[in-house]
Amino acid sequence: MKTTKIFSLFLLIALISASQTTTPNYLVSSSLDGKIQIWDNFDRSVRTLAVGGGFRVAPIVTFHQTRKNIIAFAPSEISYPIIQMYDILNNKYCSCIHIRQAIHSLAFHPTKENLIAAALGDGTIKIFNIKKRAYVKTLRGHLEPVTSIAFPLNPIDENIIASASQDYTIKLWNMETEECLMTLREHEGKVTSVAFNPFNENSIVSSSADGSTKVWSIRDQECVKTLQEGYSPITSVVFHPTEKNIIATASHDKKVRIWNISTGALIKTLGGHRGKVYAVAFHPEYEHIIVSSSFAIADPKIKVWDWKKKKSWIKDLGGLGKTVGTLVFSPQYKDDTFEIQMEDEIERIGFLIEGLMAPKKSYPHLERIMVDTGDTASIDIVRFAALESLFCKLV
Numbered sequence: 001m002k003t004t005k006i007f008s009l010f011l012l013i014a015l016i017s018a019s020q021t022t023t024p025n026y027l028v029s030s031s032l033d034g035k036i037q038i039w040d041n042f043d044r045s046v047r048t049l050a051v052g053g054g055f056r057v058a059p060i061v062t063f064h065q066t067r068k069n070i071i072a073f074a075p076s077e078i079s080y081p082i083i084q085m086y087d088i089l090n091n092k093y094c095s096c097i098h099i100r101q102a103i104h105s106l107a108f109h110p111t112k113e114n115l116i117a118a119a120l121g122d123g124t125i126k127i128f129n130i131k132k133r134a135y136v137k138t139l140r141g142h143l144e145p146v147t148s149i150a151f152p153l154n155p156i157d158e159n160i161i162a163s164a165s166q167d168y169t170i171k172l173w174n175m176e177t178e179e180c181l182m183t184l185r186e187h188e189g190k191v192t193s194v195a196f197n198p199f200n201e202n203s204i205v206s207s208s209a210d211g212s213t214k215v216w217s218i219r220d221q222e223c224v225k226t227l228q229e230g231y232s233p234i235t236s237v238v239f240h241p242t243e244k245n246i247i248a249t250a251s252h253d254k255k256v257r258i259w260n261i262s263t264g265a266l267i268k269t270l271g272g273h274r275g276k277v278y279a280v281a282f283h284p285e286y287e288h289i290i291v292s293s294s295f296a297i298a299d300p301k302i303k304v305w306d307w308k309k310k311k312s313w314i315k316d317l318g319g320l321g322k323t324v325g326t327l328v329f330s331p332q333y334k335d336d337t338f339e340i341q342m343e344d345e346i347e348r349i350g351f352l353i354e355g356l357m358a359p360k361k362s363y364p365h366l367e368r369i370m371v372d373t374g375d376t377a378s379i380d381i382v383r384f385a386a387l388e389s390l391f392c393k394l395v
Contacts, residue, residue, distance in 0.1 A: 025285060030073070047091070059074060059326065060105060065111075072116055075103075082098055095130055102145070114130045115136075117175075123142040125173070141171055184221065195238060229257060236249070247261055255277065256273075256305070272313055291317075304316070
C-alpha cells in the first residue's frame with residue numbers, strides 16, 4: 001500500500017510539473033435565447049446557464065480580472081435587469097446587483113476587485129461595489145446609450161475608464177472624481193466598442209457603425225490612424241494579449257479582420273460566417289488562435305481559427321440553439337504554484353508538491369498536439385481528471 005502511495009505521489013508531481021496553467025482557459029458565449037454556455041478551452045461545452053429570464057436577449061458577460069473563475073452577466077437591453085456573479089469552478093451563484101436601466105456592457109476593474117462598471121441605456125456609466133451591492137459612482141456626459149466600457153489592464157492611474165456611445169463619441173473619465181477628462185470625436189456613426197492598448201496606455205482603439213476602426217493618442221487627444229475596409233459596421237474590436245500592435249475586428253460583412261495598428265496594414269481576413277460577425281476573441285495563451293461568433297439565426301456557431309496559417313479555419317463549435325452574442329475568454333492565469341486544499345496527511349503531501357513546483361513556462365509541444373494533429377481534446381481537463389483519480393488512490 002505504501003509503495004502504491006509513493007508511486008502515485010511521484011506520478012502526481014510529474015503531472016503537475018508538466019501542467020502549463022493552474023486552471024483551464026474557459027470560453028464563455030451568450031446567445032439570443034438568453035443562455036450562457038461555458039466551454040472548456042474552446043473545445044467542449046461544459047455548462048449552460050439559462051439567465052435570460054424569459055427575454056429574447058443575449059446576455060452581456062465579462063470575466064473578473066483577479067478572481068478569474070468569476071464571471072458577471074446580465075440580460076442586455078431590457079429594463080430592470082440584474083447583474084449576477086457566477087463561480088465557474090464551484091458551480092454556484094455568488095452575488096447579484098439590481099439595476100434600473102438597460103445594460104450594454106460590463107467591465108470589472110483590473111485591480112480593485114470589488115468594483116464593476118456598467119454601461120447603461122440612459123447614457124451613464126455606473127460603478128458598483130460588489131460586496132455592498134450598491135453603486136458608488138455615476139459618470140454622466142454621453143447624450144445617447146453607452147455601448148462599451150473598458151479599463152486599462154495595467155493602469156498607471158487606477159481611476160481611468162473609457163466609454164463609447166451611440167452619440168458618436170469616446171470619453172475618458174476619472175472614476176473617483178466622476179470627471180470627464182476628454183471627449184474624442186471623429187467617428188461618423190455610433191461607436192460600438194472601445195479597448196485600451198495593453199502595451200501602451202497612451203493608446204486606445206474604437207470601432208464604429210461607420211465601418212472604421214480608429215487608433216487614438218490619449219496624450220494628444222487625436223486620431224492617429226484609421227483602419228477601414230469597406231463601409232459595413234464594425235461591431236467589436238479586441239487587442240491581441242501578447243503580440244504588440246495586433247487587433248481583430250468583427251464586421252457586419254461576415255468577416256473577421258486582423259490589423260497591425262502601427263503600420264495600418266490589414267494582415268488577414270477570415271471569411272466563412274453566414275451572418276454578421278458580432279464578437280471576436282483571441283485565445284489568452286495560444287497566440288495563433290482566435291474565435292468569432294455570428295449574430296444570425298442561420299449561423300449559430302462559434303468558429304475557431306488559426307489566423308497565422310493559410311488555411312485558417314480549424315473547426316466550428318455547434319450545439320447553439322440561437323444566435324451567438326458575447327464571446328470572451330477567461331484572462332490568462334499568472335499563478336506560479338498549484339494550490340491544493342487537503343486535510344491531515346494529504347494536506348502535507350499537497351504542500352510538498354506545491355514547494356516542488358517551478359514557475360510556469362511555455363510548452364510549444366502542447367500547441368502542436370492541440371492544433372497540428374487536430375486533436376482538440378482539453379489537455380488540462382485530462383490532467384485534472386488524472387489528478388483527481390490519483391488523490392483518491394492516495395486517500
